[in-house]
Structures are given as structure tokens and as C-alpha cells.
Amino acid sequence: MALRVEQDIFVVRQRGREVAAAVGLEHQDQVRIATALSEVARDLLRTADGADVTFLIGFDVVAGRHVLYVDLAPVRPLPNGSYQPQSGAVARLVDMLGVVADEGDTVVRMSRRVPANSPALTPERLAELRAELGSTAPGTALDELADQNGQLIAALDEVRSQRDELEVLNSELQETNRGVMALYNQLTEELEETNRGVVALYAELDEKSAQLRAASESKSRFLANVSHELRAPVTAIIGLSRLLADSASDPLTAEQARQVGLIRSSAADLLGLVNELLDLAKAESGRIEPNWADVDLRPLYGQLRGTLRALATRPEVELVVEEPPHPATVRSDEVLLAQVLRNLLHNGLKFTERGEVRLRAERRDDRWSLSVSDTGVGIPRELHERVFEEFYQVPGATRVGGTGLGLPYARRLVMLLGGTLELSSELGRGSTFTVTLPVGGA
Numbered sequence: 001m002a003l004r005v006e007q008d009i010f011v012v013r014q015r016g017r018e019v020a021a022a023v024g025l026e027h028q029d030q031v032r033i034a035t036a037l038s039e040v041a042r043d044l045l046r047t048a049d050g051a052d053v054t055f056l057i058g059f060d061v062v063a064g065r066h067v068l069y070v071d072l073a074p075v076r077p078l079p080n081g082s083y084q085p086q087s088g089a090v091a092r093l094v095d096m097l098g099v100v101a102d103e104g105d106t107v108v109r110m111s112r113r114v115p116a117n118s119p120a121l122t123p124e125r126l127a128e129l130r131a132e133l134g135s136t137a138p139g140t141a142l143d144e145l146a147d148q149n150g151q152l153i154a155a156l157d158e159v160r161s162q163r164d165e166l167e168v169l170n171s172e173l174q175e176t177n178r179g180v181m182a183l184y185n186q187l188t189e190e191l192e193e194t195n196r197g198v199v200a201l202y203a204e205l206d207e208k209s210a211q212l213r214a215a216s217e218s219k220s221r222f223l224a225n226v227s228h229e230l231r232a233p234v235t236a237i238i239g240l241s242r243l244l245a246d247s248a249s250d251p252l253t254a255e256q257a258r259q260v261g262l263i264r265s266s267a268a269d270l271l272g273l274v275n276e277l278l279d280l281a282k283a284e285s286g287r288i289e290p291n292w293a294d295v296d297l298r299p300l301y302g303q304l305r306g307t308l309r310a311l312a313t314r315p316e317v318e319l320v321v322e323e324p325p326h327p328a329t330v331r332s333d334e335v336l337l338a339q340v341l342r343n344l345l346h347n348g349l350k351f352t353e354r355g356e357v358r359l360r361a362e363r364r365d366d367r368w369s370l371s372v373s374d375t376g377v378g379i380p381r382e383l384h385e386r387v388f389e390e391f392y393q394v395p396g397a398t399r400v401g402g403t404g405l406g407l408p409y410a411r412r413l414v415m416l417l418g419g420t421l422e423l424s425s426e427l428g429r430g431s432t433f434t435v436t437l438p439v440g441g442a
């Protein structure tokens with residue numbers, strides 16, 4: 001088609017829309033391409049004295065769709081060989097708008113993809129379309145104007161309905177916003193409520209632990225006071241019963257002597273218990289201050305070997321105190337440490353019928369492991385922690401005597417020395433109590 005005079009712009013526009021409709025573009029796209037075409041045509045008429053307009057159908061292999069191309073070959077060369085539409089919005093009406101070289105000539109090309117669902121564009125169909133378009137005479141400028149008006153009205157209508165839709169959407173959005181705000185407020189309130197609850201809970205917890213601390217302190221104080229008060233009368237009973245049984249006193253009948261003996265041994269047991277209670281109360285109230293010094297384990301072990309041999313009265317049980325590896329020093333309190341080990345060895349000897357009770361010392365990096373192991377009755381796994389509770393004795397163990405205060409006291413002392421006291425044992429296979437101490441002290 002030739003575009004030479006103003007009038008031709010209307011014809012080109014009209015033809016553009018007809019071709020677009022014929023190849024299957026949707027109504028909106030028909031208007032778009034027709035509008036873009038009339039704008040470009042107007043530009044080229046002004047800058048290049050017109051153009052020859054060709055409609056082409058191509059196939060985009062990548063998209064798998066037909067594409068409608070409109071080429072406008074300018075009559076005179078384009079200024080600077082380039083083309084820029086007067087209005088920037090024109091390029092947005094089509095998929096592509098630009099200058100391309102076509103067989104040496106420069107043409108302005110625009111394109112729009114044909115929808116996939118439009119009727120197939122076979123060569124026969126294209127020939128048919130060509131014939132159809134050739135037979136219809138282009139309308140006048142007035143026809144085209146009427147047509148454009150119609151399109152404008154339709155576009156305005158669409159804009160209005162879009163605006164209405166937008167208003168509905170907006171009000172829905174506001175509604176949703178209000179809902180979200182209400183939810184947010186509710187959540188904030190709930191969070192504050194929960195926070196208040198947590199704060200109250202913490203306050204209660206603090207109060208409870210203060211009460212617990214106070215209770216534990218008063219228990220220690222009570223134990224210390226009672227045992228202290230008991231010591232004097234019990235010691236007096238022991239002294240008096242010793243006096244009664246003394247050969248210098250009036251002779252007793254055999255029965256009286258037996259009863260006085262019973263009083264004395266019961267009082268001695270009671271004194272033992274009172275002393276242990278006092279020790280434990282002192283350790284718990286933190287009134288024991290370790291006397292820190294570099295302790296050599298070898299003389300300490302030698303001393304234990306000597307004093308405990310007297311307790312190892314069963315010939316079937318051997319007491320083995322191994323020589324500690326050299327150098328054998330640890331920063332600790334010798335008296336407290338000896339007390340702990342003596343207690344563990346004593347227990348070992350008490351609860352072992354045959355085999356051995358062994359004390360060893362092992363150095364691992366910056367810690368000493370001092371272990372007392374025996375081949376005795378052992379302690380069931382589920383009672384491993386309970387034996388460290390005050391007064392707890394494994395059922396059946398009471399017949400060998402004791403108070404159930406030795407292990408809790410030993411653990412307290414080891415903690416004071418900056419270490420731990422652990423037990424590993426199996427019922428019937430013996431037990432191992434291990435004191436682990438830092439070489440450099442607490």
C-alpha cells in the first residue's frame with residue numbers, strides 16, 4: 001500500500017485493523033496495532049514523504065506462533081537512518097517496533113504475535129485473506145473517524161468498568177486491612193497478657209527459690225544446733241557408762257554389765273551419727289574453708305594404707321593402695337581429701353565380702369582421677385544418684401551399719417575442693433567411686 005498523503009493515513013489504519021482481524025488478533029490487539037500503524041504512518045509522512053506499507057505473516061519458531069509484521073519502507077531515507085516515534089507510548093502498543101534492514105533498504109517494522117488459538121494460517125487461508133481484502137474498498141476518512149470514535153467509546157467504557165472494579169477492590173482491601181489490624185491488635189493484647197503471666201511466673205519462681213534457700217539454710221542451722229547440743233549429753237552418757245563398768249567402781253552383776261555395755265555402744269553409735277550430722281551441716285552451710293596447699297599424694301596414700309589396714313579384717317578381702325604416678329602433687333586440702341578417700345575406702349571394705357578394694361591415682365591432662373573400686377555387692381543403676389542423698393541406704397545394706405550420711409558429705413567436700421564425685425557400679429559386680437580434681441585446685 002502506498003502512503004503518500006494525509007488521507008492515506010486513515011486507509012492504512014483501517015487496513016491495519018482489517019488485516020489484524022483477519023489473521024486472528026483479538027479486538028484490543030486490532031485497535032492497538034491500527035493505532036500504532038497510524039501514528040508511525042503520520043511520522044513517516046512528515047519526515048520521509050511517506051512510505052510503502054506491506055503486511056506479512058511470519059512464524060516464530062521459538063514461541064511456536066505466527067507473527068504479524070507490518071513493514072513501512074520510507075520513500076526517502078530516514079533522517080540519520082533511524083526512527084523514533086513521536087510518542088513514546090506507541091512502542092508499547094506492539095511487541096516490537098524498530099528499524100530493520102531489509103534487502104539493503106531500511107524499513108520501519110512493527111510486529112505482534114498472533115494468539116495460539118486463532119485459526120491456522122495455511123497458504124490457502126492466506127490466499128483467501130488476500131483476495132477478501134483486495135475486494136473490499138477502503139472506506140473514507142469519515143468512516144474511519146466514526147470507527148475510531150466507536151473504539152474510543154469502547155475504550156472509555158472499559159476504563160470506567162476497570163475503575164469500578166478498582167473501587168470494589170480498594171474497598172475490599174480496606175476491609176481486609178481493618179481485619180488485619182483487628183487481628184494484630186488482638187495478638188498484641190494476647191502477647192502482652194502472656195508476657196504479664198511470664199513475668200508473674202518468674203517473680204513467683206524467684207520467691208520460691210528464695211524460700212527454698214531460706215529453708216535449706218534453716219535446716220543446716222537446725223542440724224548444726226541440734227547435733228551440737230546432743231554431743232555433750234551423749235559424750236556424758238559414754239563417760240558415765242565407762243565409769244560404771246570400771247573395775248574401780250562397785251562391781252556389777254553380769255546382767256548389769258551387759259546392759260551398761262549396750263548403753264555404751266548405743267551412745268557411741270549416736271555420737272558417730274551426731275558428729276557426721278554436724279560435719280554435713282557445716283559443709284552445707286559453707287562454713288568449711290579448705291586449707292589450700294600443695295598436697296603430695298604419695299604420703300597421703302601411704303597414710304591411708306596404714307590406717308585402713310586395721311579395718312580390713314576379712315581375710316578374703318585385700319586392700320590395695322597403688323603408688324601414685326610421679327609427680328603426684330595436687331593443690332587441695334589434705335585433711336578434707338583424706339576424709340573423703342577414707343570414707344570411700346571404708347564403704348568399699350564394708351560392702352565387699354571377697355576380692356579386693358583398690359585405691360588408684362591417675363593423671364589426665366590437668367586433672368587427677370582418684371578412684372576407689374571394689375568387687376563387692378554393687379549398687380543398682382537406678383540408685384546411683386540416690387546414694388548421694390542424705391540418710392539414703394540401699395535396701396538390705398543397713399545390716400552392715402552406717403548412717404547414710406557418708407556419701408553426701410564426701411560429695412560436698414569434693415565440690416568444695418573444686419572437683420566431682422561420680423559412681424559407676426553394677427549390682428553384684430562391685431562399684432567404683434571416682435574423685436576428679438583439678439591439679440591446680442578450685
Ligand code: ADP
Pocket residue numbers: 347348351374376377378379387392393394395397398401402403404405406407408431
Ligand atoms: P553409710 O555407708 O553410712 O550407710 P553412705 O552415704 O556412705 O552411708 O552410703 C550410702 C549407701 O550407699 C550405703 O548404705 C550403701 O547402701 C551404699 N554404698 C555406699 N558405698 C558402697 C559400696 N562401695 N558398695 C556397695 N554399696 C555402697
